[in-house]
Amino acid sequence: MSKATEIISPAHGEAHAHDDHHEHHIPKGLMRWVLTTNHKDIGTLYLWFAFIMFLVGGAMAMVIRAELFQPGLQIVEPNFFNQMTTVHGLIMVFGAVMPAFTGLANWLVPMMIGAPDMALPRMNNWSFWILPFAFTILLASLFVEGGGPAFGWTFYAPLSTTYSGDSTALFVFSVHIMGISSIMGAINVIVTIFNMRAPGMTWMKMPLFVWTWLITAFLLIAVMPVLAGAVTMVLTDKFFGTSFFDAAGGGDPVMFQHIFWFFGHPEVYIMILPAFGIISQIIPTFSRKRLFGYASMVYATTSIALLSFIVWAHHMFTTGMPVAAEMFFMFATMLISVPTGVKVFNWVATMWRGSMTFEVPMLFALAFIVLFTIGGLSGLMLAITPVDFQYHDTYFVVAHFHYVLVTGAVFSIMAAVYYWIPKWTGRMFDITLAKWHFWCSLISVNVLFFPMHFVGLAGMPRRIPDYALQFADFNKWISLGGFAFGLSQLIFLAVMIKACRKQGEPVSDQVWEGAEGLEWEIPSPAPYHTFETPPVVK
């Protein structure tokens, strides 16, 4: 929080009376969830959807790790293996991480800015409900004759155009729908933040989570349409005789990569900026000290977002780029580490000379800082073009992005859920189980992803179902770590089911001793409608 906020009016009691009145009118049953326009309900829908998708995508990862447990082909055919890696990636990116962050935005942004709901509640409902539709289509594509998409989540042409099966059409359609959902969600976030902040909540008083989501939303509306373009061009090249990426017709397969990564690079920042916001809320609470360098954090996030537009070709160093371009993209990419580093230093400075306790959200947040930084440092190594020639398309890259996305984004989502769920449900979650979840996940995730650095450096390429013997020992450990990590998430499932059933000790409004912000000034559980009269923020 930037400055302590105080509600001047209305009186708490009055707000309560209002809410009690409304409690009687909360719809019930299945249709409540189908027709809801309430940001809390929609947030819950997004979060549960994301969790289910996380488990589905995780199951695919288990298939991948089972095949890679030993050298040789034991369990699946190479073509099916490629489908697993492709759909695992698509589900985790578009079905787990992005919807989870959107769910958190839905729950938290209105409460944090003192608004009664999102700006466009009915569009909000549509934004969510088209997602299960999109993913049903994607999963169904696995059962089409010829198999599902098997060209990687990055779907390079011409593998995805001339050399793919019919399921490509379903893949394209599904991605279009996911894109529309994200764009609608982003528009909703921007309009809400621009137009519905409580009086007195100036830009520089907004919580960091709100800032990071605002910036993320702008990135979304800028680049999701470009993905839509790329995926449409793949469709027309495949089915309608165009030659965007076909040399015979005057096209260029490398152009696909430029268009894709122009979307793709900002996309990975879309998947991490909200995480930065979450951590910036949690660390101050459990350090009992205000976030260090609020303004700096806002500027750093903005710089990261702007820089993300000019680094895309660092995914393409081996495509045959001229030296001048390689130099430019190398330097620009290295530059992003400066504002990112600033954020890490600010978090540590927040902790420094604070008064820390280590509740479960804080455990995840601290793990995030360490492990995301490891992922960021391997990213810095990848930025260096001459060495990238050795790292590109190896497990070193797989290690890098899993560190920033799993121990980064996913851990931040878990931290956020543990942090805010007592506010949402009015009950403390099962702390013992949650700590088991944390420690099992922490250990297994590192057994899973850290050795990938080694096999990647030793020369193991990515997206292969079988490997040379020198990679066998580490792959065995990686697979064991993978199975353990997967099982650990069942503990999380148990904690969540118990929490949603309102089992556990009732909590106060503030829940956590150091927590500050508008959302901690309203009752726990948060009433169905909050801030129907806007608070005045000093």
Add this chain to the structure above:
Amino acid sequence: MKQLGICVLKAWTALVLLVAGATAVAAGSGEVSALNLRRGATEISGQVYDLHMLMFSICVGIAVVVFGIMFVSMYLHRKSRGAKPANFHESVKVEIAWTVLPFLILIFMAVPAAKTLLAMEDTTEPDMTVLVTGSQWKWHYKYMDRDVEFYSLLATQREQIDNRYAKGENYLLEVDRPLVIPTGQKVRFLITSDDVIHSWWVPDFAVKKDANPGFINEAWTRVDEPGIYRGQCAELCGKDHGFMPVVVIAKEPAAYEAWASEQESIRQQAREEEQRLLAMNMSMEELMTEGERVYNATCAACHMPNGEGLPGVFPALKGSPMALNDMQGHIDIVLNGKTGTAMQAFGKMLSLKELAAVITYERNAWGNNTGDMVQAKDVNAVVSGE
């Protein structure tokens, strides 16, 4: 208490440096390391390795410092130790400091990186050139200054992959015909593809370049030490992406010359042999035996040993109209492939005898039983357009 914190910090630093050092030693010995990049066999690969170790050390250093401070704080500034929270929450001086310092570290990294990059991308003045063509799922090498060209396919037996035989030492990293180049000479690679994007990678040379269909890329190397160097395709190219390795043998110039001349004369003999074959007829038994061998080695990957293909992806040959009726079309498609599909032009890869045999086999196996026999001269007729 502060002493304890500092003690912990020192222990932490020592541990991290130990790990980092062990990694460095493991790699620097010149052996292929299980933990680290290898130094490789060329001047450039050595520079790349050194750059990698520099980046790695800086990153480890940064991590040690940042995590050290963090862990010290987690120990000292705990509420359970009675720590009271301080009030500070901003400092412009500090923000500037930790913006400028990392920026300077980056410049320190960028200078050697730029130098190595410029050295790597200088393909001028090569001593020889090899045209490398990737296709699903093999490499083709053509020496531009000599009459030598051949396909290079994975040599690991299917039974090893299927876990029926024990795996050999170079499992998945061995080919039937490796690329052979001389040491001490600047060898230029022109790299392209016949279908999808592949990528030609030899870690010991620090050469990795994408093979783009319809476009040409170039890379180069100068190998110092004779030896066998193994790499793999580094861009997802379909189902057998993991099964198209790169093997390069570097020989001393004299030995290379001897090999190259021998290859040229072998090719010349093969051509003469083919001419003689045109006048002969093989028996059905000979055709079927040879045909089955070629089919299992070359076609079964997609069309399956039982000829049933993969529905929706690779058509079945068993019972197909083309194998049963259209002889001309059958020969044409095996020879020339089919544009816009994954069916390649095997005329470039197989000899006339092999082509005749495999087409005969496909027309008679799995109950197709056409009784057709295709001879080398029939195939040759289609090749030369009679």
Add this chain to the structure above:
Amino acid sequence: MANSNSALVTKLLLIVVGMFGFGFALVPLYDVFCDITGINGKTNETAAVYYDGQVDESRTVTVEFITRTHTGMPWEFRAQTKKVKVHPGEMNMVEFYVRNPANKSMVAQAIPSVTPGQAALYLNKTECFCFNSQPLAAGGESLMPMRFYVDPQLPEDIHFFTVQYTLFDVTGNGTDDKPLNNPFLTSFSDN
């Protein structure tokens, strides 16, 4: 409140539509960028004009020609001259032999690609078989000329570059080279 919402939503939707257009605009933008810098090795697709004089005798540049046929293309295709040493600014001609051994007439498209990419900009073709698709009757053969000059502006440090021509089968102008199992096109006999 609703009004300012609509205004903002409209603006944001315009950004969305604009960026969708931008995604497609990247296609010609990419071509323009590559035309200006030659970085993807693509050369001029329409005939260049030759300005007489301007021959730089002080420099010699070696141009190498490689020919390939793409999968599915049965033609014989070779450069009669594999390497030529030229002075920048001087007109040159090389010939390419093609033969169609198939028993039906076919149409080919040659696609050039230059490495190093920067040299592509300076290869000015005044006449090239790659500007148009080339038909050839069954069993036919032909000698196709390519006339070019190397622009004297070629950077000093480039004195060798390679031109690869890949010959593609474009008979039927694209409908032939689409995958068989395509529900959106009229089905033709499954081979």
